[in-house]
Amino acid sequence: MLTALLVMSVLALLLGSVLGYSAIKFRVEGNPLVDKIDAVLPQTQCGQCSYPGCRPYAEAIAAGEADINRCPPGGEEGIQKLADLLGRDFVPFGDDAAPKPKSVAVIDENTCIGCTLCIQACPVDAIVGAAKQMHTIIESECTGCELCVAPCPVDCIAMVALPQTMQNWKWQYPANSVTQAK
Amino acid sequence: MRTLHTFHGGIHPDEHKLESSRLPSARAPLPQHLLLPLQQHIGTMPKAVVQAGDKVLKGQLLAHAEGTISAAVHAPTSGTVQSIALHAVLHPSGLPEQCITLIPDGEERWIEHAALDYRSLAKAELLEKLRDAGIVGLGGATFPTHAKYGVQQGIQTLVLNGAECEPWITTDDRLMRERAAEIVQGIEVLRYLAQAAETLIGIEDNKPEAIAAMRQACEGSAIEVIAIPTLYPSGGEKQLIRILTGKEVPSGGRPHNVGVICSNVATAYAVQRLVGHGEPLISRMITVTGNVKTPQNFEVLIGTPIEDLVRLAGGELPGSTGYIVGGPMMGLETSDSSLPVVKGSNCIIVKSAKLFPAPDPALPCIRCTRCAQVCPANLQPQELYWFAKAKNLGKAQSYHLFDCIECGACSYVCPSKIPLVQYYRFAKSEIWANERDKEAANLARERHEFRLMRIERDKQEKAEKLAQKEKAAMAAKAAAAGVDEIAITVLREQVREIAQTKE
Numbered sequence: 001m002l003t004a005l006l007v008m009s010v011l012a013l014l015l016g017s018v019l020g021y022s023a024i025k026f027r028v029e030g031n032p033l034v035d036k037i038d039a040v041l042p043q044t045q046c047g048q049c050s051y052p053g054c055r056p057y058a059e060a061i062a063a064g065e066a067d068i069n070r071c072p073p074g075g076e077e078g079i080q081k082l083a084d085l086l087g088r089d090f091v092p093f094g095d096d097a098a099p100k101p102k103s104v105a106v107i108d109e110n111t112c113i114g115c116t117l118c119i120q121a122c123p124v125d126a127i128v129g130a131a132k133q134m135h136t137i138i139e140s141e142c143t144g145c146e147l148c149v150a151p152c153p154v155d156c157i158a159m160v161a162l163p164q165t166m167q168n169w170k171w172q173y174p175a176n177s178v179t180q181a182k
Numbered sequence: 183m184r185t186l187h188t189f190h191g192g193i194h195p196d197e198h199k200l201e202s203s204r205l206p207s208a209r210a211p212l213p214q215h216l217l218l219p220l221q222q223h224i225g226t227m228p229k230a231v232v233q234a235g236d237k238v239l240k241g242q243l244l245a246h247a248e249g250t251i252s253a254a255v256h257a258p259t260s261g262t263v264q265s266i267a268l269h270a271v272l273h274p275s276g277l278p279e280q281c282i283t284l285i286p287d288g289e290e291r292w293i294e295h296a297a298l299d300y301r302s303l304a305k306a307e308l309l310e311k312l313r314d315a316g317i318v319g320l321g322g323a324t325f326p327t328h329a330k331y332g333v334q335q336g337i338q339t340l341v342l343n344g345a346e347c348e349p350w351i352t353t354d355d356r357l358m359r360e361r362a363a364e365i366v367q368g369i370e371v372l373r374y375l376a377q378a379a380e381t382l383i384g385i386e387d388n389k390p391e392a393i394a395a396m397r398q399a400c401e402g403s404a405i406e407v408i409a410i411p412t413l414y415p416s417g418g419e420k421q422l423i424r425i426l427t428g429k430e431v432p433s434g435g436r437p438h439n440v441g442v443i444c445s446n447v448a449t450a451y452a453v454q455r456l457v458g459h460g461e462p463l464i465s466r467m468i469t470v471t472g473n474v475k476t477p478q479n480f481e482v483l484i485g486t487p488i489e490d491l492v493r494l495a496g497g498e499l500p501g502s503t504g505y506i507v508g509g510p511m512m513g514l515e516t517s518d519s520s521l522p523v524v525k526g527s528n529c530i531i532v533k534s535a536k537l538f539p540a541p542d543p544a545l546p547c548i549r550c551t552r553c554a555q556v557c558p559a560n561l562q563p564q565e566l567y568w569f570a571k572a573k574n575l576g577k578a579q580s581y582h583l584f585d586c587i588e589c590g591a592c593s594y595v596c597p598s599k600i601p602l603v604q605y606y607r608f609a610k611s612e613i614w615a616n617e618r619d620k621e622a623a624n625l626a627r628e629r630h631e632f633r634l635m636r637i638e639r640d641k642q643e644k645a646e647k648l649a650q651k652e653k654a655a656m657a658a659k660a661a662a663a664g665v666d667e668i669a670i671t672v673l674r675e676q677v678r679e680i681a682q683t684k685e
Contacts, residue, residue: 038627041623042619042623042626043622043623043624043626043627043630044626045626045630053630054627054630123630123633124626124629124630124633125629125632125633126629141625141626141629143622143626164275164277165277166221166273166275166277166279168615168618169275169277169611170608170611170612170614170615171274171604171607171608171610171611171612172608173573173608174601174604174605174608
């Protein structure tokens, strides 16, 4: 009886100390789930989810504070990916958040007064310019977040949908090709 | 006698080759206008070096190659550049592409050109000549030839593809029958480039005349002509390599991974035109067949509209329903006869309801796996279909979707008539699009994180500067105060001293 108790307590102590040691030694900084969610998000940093950027939204999802249908740029595929990742059900977009075709911002360079407000608003530093100098947008780096549109005092920034080219053209899903047997 | 190997699967569709292979080839007359897309190959779009209104000579450079994987475009005849503008081209998207419209003057005046002594040229120089002559793989994939031969080292086998396994097409057949000696000269140049120990030409045994002609032309040389059994798609690069050498090109790999390099016989002929005559790639052999009066092969200037060629073949017969450019298994369908033929076009088939009946509506997959039995890439097409249909792209990729060569053998045998290849094309282009999006997202994340870091750093730097300034001000103040105190102490000392002396 006493031996058994002794053995059990020694074992408990031993295993407990191993666990305690590994908890310190292999401590994971931050929530690894946040990284996984962040990898799925489209990184437009547009704030349409009401969080200041993709990572804060990922943190909110991981903490269970935000729903997975708050990211219009990710599209329905994005919701599906989040649902798969988190083992949740697919949630359609609400009325306030609908995906738009992918576009980029374009500055009307004749109207631009060089106020630098858009440069400060751009989350990915995709606008080049200096005070009282004309600004322009690096198209390949623009995420289409629209954050530069509102601050412009002369309304010279427009969102232009990306045209379809040979490079971004895709084969269509074969339409109505499978008829259901009756 | 060489032992031949086999690849998995394969099919025997109706050949329909005799229609067009009976007649010798003819040279197509000059069309009213030529339409030359700048992008006629895989790789970067070349840059136009002429302007609307320019007079050009036959063989003159119109657009020069940009970057490593690119090829130049030349004027197929002398004439005037009418415009450089967007025009519909042969592409499944139907999107317009930059094209040069050339109005021939009918004089066929050549630019200065001369044969090359290629053996005196270094390999790099010769490759540059190929690029500047716009020579690309003419088997259909139009990969720039200089790029293919540029990266290779340790090649044991050079394989020449004369299989021409797709039904209806007979261009390589006629070319080998009529110009065997020239092809062999071109092959010699490719041998010089590849430095391969052995050179094999694979030709399907349904072309006995071509085999005989090539054998005769190769007599006394180290090139071996091999008749292979007729089986679609034995002309697929990986399949032909498997048949001739028994080597399996690894999944996701290229032939040079197993020490093999493969080119079409028509490419060898184009190389001969350059080396033997100094001519860039401005024409090619094209089969015009199907629902036309006299199916035949023509030597055609690149950029000739489809309608001109159909007219040459005696015109469309009643009941025509459109055109296929390429073969019926892998070609592109179009209804626009004003589209031009390009470097990669090897065949024009005029469709009719009788020759190409509209496909029956597709029925659900019954998982009979006949597609898996015929797949030459050894894939599981029924699984790939399942995943592509469900848009389960990751799973499709893990079942080696990208090893699919889109030969159409699976759709051909499918008892449910499911357009399987369309599903694979859809899945492939979705995966490419996702990869592009992912790259863009990674770039955006990186830039956003850098911006946050920069803002934080600026803030800290400002704070530090402020702190330093404050510290300096304090020190200055303290110093000023210190000076006063010393002065006062000194004064006090003096006062005391004076007082003491007075006492």
